Amino acid sequence: MTTAVADRTLNALDRCDRCGAQAYVRVVLESSGGELLFCGHHARAVEATLKPLSSGWHDETGRLHEKPPVSVD
Numbered sequence: 001m002t003t004a005v006a007d008r009t010l011n012a013l014d015r016c017d018r019c020g021a022q023a024y025v026r027v028v029l030e031s032s033g034g035e036l037l038f039c040g041h042h043a044r045a046v047e048a049t050l051k052p053l054s055s056g057w058h059d060e061t062g063r064l065h066e067k068p069p070v071s072v073d
């Protein structure tokens, strides 16, 4: 699996292409190299269709359940 696209972390400016919620999954299409962004909900909804067509499936939905980082000193 090659990743021509930088493996950047998604942030609050990345929005789901379907509903505009914050995106937690970035899909790189194998055919065009284009990126699609999805929230956790829509990532699940399109996974069966898109995953076979994708060259990259960057899933950060685990962060949904993370607590905000707390500085320890």
Ligand SMILES: [Zn+2]
Pocket (backbone or CB within 6 Å): 016, 017, 018, 019, 020, 021, 038, 039, 040, 041, 042
């Ligand atoms: Zn969505």
